[in-house]
Amino acid sequence: MQQQKTICIQGLGFVGLAMATVVANVIDKSGKPRFKVYGVDLPSKQASIDLINKGLLPFKTEDKSFAPELLKAVCEYKNLVATSDENIYQQADIVVVDVHLTISKPDENDYSKYHLYKESFEKAIHSLGKKIKADCLVLVETTVPPGFTRNVVCPILKEEFTKRNILSEPLIAHSYERVMPGKEYLNSIRNYYRTFAGLNEESAALAKQFLETIIHTQAYPLKQEEIPEASELAKVMENSYRAMNIAFIYEWTLMAEKMGVNLFSVIEGIRNRNTHKNIMMPGLGVGGYCLTKDSLLALWSNDNYYHSTFGFPLSTAALKINDAMPLHVVDLIEEYESLENKKVLILGVSYREDVGDTRFSPTEVLYKALQQKKAMVYVHDTYVTNWEELPDASFVDDFTGFDILVFATRHQQYVSFSTEDLLRISENTVLVVDANNILSDEKIQLLQKHQRRVIGIGKGHINKNIKKKE
Amino acid sequence: MQQQKTICIQGLGFVGLAMATVVANVIDKSGKPRFKVYGVDLPSKQASIDLINKGLLPFKTEDKSFAPELLKAVCEYKNLVATSDENIYQQADIVVVDVHLTISKPDENDYSKYHLYKESFEKAIHSLGKKIKADCLVLVETTVPPGFTRNVVCPILKEEFTKRNILSEPLIAHSYERVMPGKEYLNSIRNYYRTFAGLNEESAALAKQFLETIIHTQAYPLKQEEIPEASELAKVMENSYRAMNIAFIYEWTLMAEKMGVNLFSVIEGIRNRNTHKNIMMPGLGVGGYCLTKDSLLALWSNDNYYHSTFGFPLSTAALKINDAMPLHVVDLIEEYESLENKKVLILGVSYREDVGDTRFSPTEVLYKALQQKKAMVYVHDTYVTNWEELPDASFVDDFTGFDILVFATRHQQYVSFSTEDLLRISENTVLVVDANNILSDEKIQLLQKHQRRVIGIGKGHINKNIKKKE
Numbered sequence: 055m056q057q058q059k060t061i062c063i064q065g066l067g068f069v070g071l072a073m074a075t076v077v078a079n080v081i082d083k084s085g086k087p088r089f090k091v092y093g094v095d096l097p098s099k100q101a102s103i104d105l106i107n108k109g110l111l112p113f114k115t116e117d118k119s120f121a122p123e124l125l126k127a128v129c130e131y132k133n134l135v136a137t138s139d140e141n142i143y144q145q146a147d148i149v150v151v152d153v154h155l156t157i158s159k160p161d162e163n164d165y166s167k168y169h170l171y172k173e174s175f176e177k178a179i180h181s182l183g184k185k186i187k188a189d190c191l192v193l194v195e196t197t198v199p200p201g202f203t204r205n206v207v208c209p210i211l212k213e214e215f216t217k218r219n220i221l222s223e224p225l226i227a228h229s230y231e232r233v234m235p236g237k238e239y240l241n242s243i244r245n246y247y248r249t250f251a252g253l254n255e256e257s258a259a260l261a262k263q264f265l266e267t268i269i270h271t272q273a274y275p276l277k278q279e280e281i282p283e284a285s286e287l288a289k290v291m292e293n294s295y296r297a298m299n300i301a302f303i304y305e306w307t308l309m310a311e312k313m314g315v316n317l318f319s320v321i322e323g324i325r326n327r328n329t330h331k332n333i334m335m336p337g338l339g340v341g342g343y344c345l346t347k348d349s350l351l352a353l354w355s356n357d358n359y360y361h362s363t364f365g366f367p368l369s370t371a372a373l374k375i376n377d378a379m380p381l382h383v384v385d386l387i388e389e390y391e392s393l394e395n396k397k398v399l400i401l402g403v404s405y406r407e408d409v410g411d412t413r414f415s416p417t418e419v420l421y422k423a424l425q426q427k428k429a430m431v432y433v434h435d436t437y438v439t440n441w442e443e444l445p446d447a448s449f450v451d452d453f454t455g456f457d458i459l460v461f462a463t464r465h466q467q468y469v470s471f472s473t474e475d476l477l478r479i480s481e482n483t484v485l486v487v488d489a490n491n492i493l494s495d496e497k498i499q500l501l502q503k504h505q506r507r508v509i510g511i512g513k514g515h516i517n518k519n520i521k522k523k524e
Numbered sequence: 525m526q527q528q529k530t531i532c533i534q535g536l537g538f539v540g541l542a543m544a545t546v547v548a549n550v551i552d553k554s555g556k557p558r559f560k561v562y563g564v565d566l567p568s569k570q571a572s573i574d575l576i577n578k579g580l581l582p583f584k585t586e587d588k589s590f591a592p593e594l595l596k597a598v599c600e601y602k603n604l605v606a607t608s609d610e611n612i613y614q615q616a617d618i619v620v621v622d623v624h625l626t627i628s629k630p631d632e633n634d635y636s637k638y639h640l641y642k643e644s645f646e647k648a649i650h651s652l653g654k655k656i657k658a659d660c661l662v663l664v665e666t667t668v669p670p671g672f673t674r675n676v677v678c679p680i681l682k683e684e685f686t687k688r689n690i691l692s693e694p695l696i697a698h699s700y701e702r703v704m705p706g707k708e709y710l711n712s713i714r715n716y717y718r719t720f721a722g723l724n725e726e727s728a729a730l731a732k733q734f735l736e737t738i739i740h741t742q743a744y745p746l747k748q749e750e751i752p753e754a755s756e757l758a759k760v761m762e763n764s765y766r767a768m769n770i771a772f773i774y775e776w777t778l779m780a781e782k783m784g785v786n787l788f789s790v791i792e793g794i795r796n797r798n799t800h801k802n803i804m805m806p807g808l809g810v811g812g813y814c815l816t817k818d819s820l821l822a823l824w825s826n827d828n829y830y831h832s833t834f835g836f837p838l839s840t841a842a843l844k845i846n847d848a849m850p851l852h853v854v855d856l857i858e859e860y861e862s863l864e865n866k867k868v869l870i871l872g873v874s875y876r877e878d879v880g881d882t883r884f885s886p887t888e889v890l891y892k893a894l895q896q897k898k899a900m901v902y903v904h905d906t907y908v909t910n911w912e913e914l915p916d917a918s919f920v921d922d923f924t925g926f927d928i929l930v931f932a933t934r935h936q937q938y939v940s941f942s943t944e945d946l947l948r949i950s951e952n953t954v955l956v957v958d959a960n961n962i963l964s965d966e967k968i969q970l971l972q973k974h975q976r977r978v979i980g981i982g983k984g985h986i987n988k989n990i991k992k993k994e
Binding site for chain 1: 671719744750758761764765769774775776782783789790792793796797798799800803822826829830834838841
């Protein structure tokens with residue numbers, strides 16, 4: 055039997071706890087867990103830590119396998135323990151760093167004003183350097199500015215090693231996760247591609263060996279890069295590409311609406327080309343932790359380490375455009391109806407369909423803009439009843455009695471509304487707004503037959519049937 | 525037997541002659557040609573017209589089926605005739621408009637300075653209106669500013685019809701071609717997806733019927749849009765999307781080179797994601813007639829018809845970036861070698877691999893920039909011996925004796941150079957530049973072992989091995 059290695063997961067957020075659960079559920083051929091896992095978080099997270107140690111998830115998820123797997127690891131295998139005691143790092147063979155690194159959104163017109171809050175990340179690395187064994191692998195999964203592993207993580211560990219008279223080089227690697235909260239939460243770790251790189255050959259070999267035990271690498275082969283910078287770059291580039299492709303649609307949406315063109319149909323035609331399969335559809339905007347900020351990490355990196363004079367004009371323009379996108383819904387509504395004193399219900403506060411995740415949700419921007427227009431705004435979400443970012447928002451369960459309905463998130467609940475449902479809840483409306491392609495053309499045509507005024511983002515062919523306000 | 529319809533193709537350029545050849549080779553069940561085809565061009569194109577009427581192609585192509593199909597139509601079926609006599613339009617059941625519409629590139633910093641040269645297109649439509657039968661379908665294939673079919677083509681035809689006392693509405697449709705010169709030239713018409721729309725139901729039905737006879741619609745179903753604006757928009761949006769995705773790579777290339785990162789490997793990893801399969805690789809830049817200008821047609825359209833105040837910031841930024849891309853090769857070279865008085869050979873003047881097409885080739889920008897740096901510039905291209913845009917360029921067949929070799933186009937000839945070939949032609953070089961991922965890492969490493977100084981666009985891992993100039 056192989057010796058059971060000890061893995062510490064530093065940071066028990068959306069990524070860290072999923073990672074800890076997956077690692078704790080790796081079993082060897084005899085069916086025994088392969089690793090002893092410690093999840094480490096700050097003392098301020100004691101409430102979460104206590105829940106986890108009872109085998110309970112500290113947040114909701116739509117992945118039905120997550121809760122039972124956590125419970126199994128904590129209560130049956132007893133190989134997953136959460137703690138805030140940093141002494142545990144002394145026992146680690148590998149520490150996986152899943153600590154958040156926050157960068158602030160800059161002023162809309164001045165992208166030099168972003169700020170990277172690197173202190174807590176640096177402190178976390180110092181705490182490792184003070185405790186870990188000389189031959190412990192530090193595997194950074196945090197999305198960092200490219201160059202951070204070499205220029206921040208390595209010097210901090212060396213500094214702490216020197217204080218402890220450890221002469222050997224610290225073992226450090228970077229591998230970026232592509233964790234996607236939702237129904238495939240744990241699966242997005244086990245069954246997905248991974249890129250990684252070590253600062254030296256030994257680190258790379260150890261990282262490879264570890265990743266091979268937790269990822270199904272036969273189906274999803276690992277991609278090894280020469281240097282950690284490549285792995286760090288890949289993550290922010292990947293997300294910047296997606297964000298730009300979303301932003302691209304915005305400029306075409308605005309013209310298509312004025313043209314009376316059905317942009318969804320146009321894009322369906324364009325997607326026939328293999329080179330264009332991933333062109334995005336019009337929508338409300340972008341949310342979440344990654345697409346809304348990862349380009350800024352590249353910008354920081356360039357400003358601080360690499361100094362390409364060209365910078366990132368497309369990637370940063372895309373961030374700006376995406377931030378403004380929800381405001382277009384307000385502009386479009388105002389072409390048809392005044393918002394003042396209107397009772398408006400937004401259906402969907404989560405930024406992603408069939409997930410209860412409100413981080414940087416475009417609905418937040420929409421909500422605030424509608425309030426500024428003096429509308430009385432109410433919200434509903436299939437998965438959210440407590441909106442962390444806007445705790446004063448009024449949630450409702452009854453969708454009737456509103457002047458304006460705005461369909462914002464593509465939750466299955468809204469998509470599967472029958473025409474009867476829609477006719478009932480829109481009975482006293484002056485306007486129904488499909489901001490995210492939630493209503494089919496057939497449903498909209500039926501609503502219009504019953505004198506409902508329906509408009510939609512990217513739906514020029516629908517909007518042109520509705521009389522604008524004088 | 526069905527009656528043989530008469531089809532006129534207006535404009536015998538890259539698209540029109542291919543279209544004429546394909547239409548003329550449509551046969552019915554009895555093996556007889558289905559259409560009588562007239563290709564119509566201006567009297568100034570008499571030389572081309574004469575060649576075509578002998579069954580000969582007026583330009584080179586890598587599609588081996590093109591010449592025999594043209595010959596067959598002209599000399600065997602005798603159903604394809606080229607002419608400059610506009611009276612032929614009187615006989616047409618359908619006119620396919622493949623007339624060029626040119627928009628000039630604006631001043632680099634002022635995108636309001638583009639100019640649409642619409643006069644020759646308008647004149648072409650007038651010439652149709654003067655001659656065609658009232659029930660002739662005018663099928664516009666030209667890439668036009670969205671809205672052009674309704675706002676330009678239709679009024680012109682109506683004006684001419686009124687003069688002729690024709691009271692019925694002209695029959696007009698738009699369908700954009702995706703013709704790709706190269707080995708699959710004719711195939712790119714027959715075996716590819718098509719979007720189309722008519723100005724009214726009758727036009728749409730006629731266009732559908734015609735397109736179904738020339739395109740293999742069982743494998744490539746037609747996509748019908750409600751209004752021609754949608755078909756027009758799709759074309760320029762599709763090309764703008766591609767152009768932006770190419771531009772995106774530029775900003776990441778510049779940083780990756782400074783980081784010592786192998787960007788090709790990074791992108792290979794990113795392409796594992798289904799949503800990211802089409803992310804582009806670093807290269808020399810963009811050429812050709814479409815990707816370098818189609819966004820401007822959308823801009824014109826918005827400025828003149830639709831007035832979305834947002835405009836096209838991403839799409840126009842992409843055009844600017846792509847125009848500048850070849851200049852980066854010069855900057856990169858100058859980090860390693862001075863260009864003054866150096867003998868430089870550029871391998872590849874065509875903008876696309878394995879095609880002899882120099883329209884808006886990025887090599888042209890590169891060539892001029894190298895000359896400005898006082899280099900002595902020579903060129904070679906597998907498929908080009910006469911560079912229309914730069915007739916003074918010196919072509920060579922012997923690749924030895926140069927100070928700097930720049931691999932610019934991914935022609936198979938260059939990609940398949942053996943290490944021995946490469947060692948021989950680089951014997952006296954001070955620098956070999958791979959501007960378009962033409963040399964494999966293995967070949968470059970062998971060259972470097974033999975003291976050749978090799979650098980590459982997007983190849984930070986290669987470039988960092990080469991000492992920069994003081």
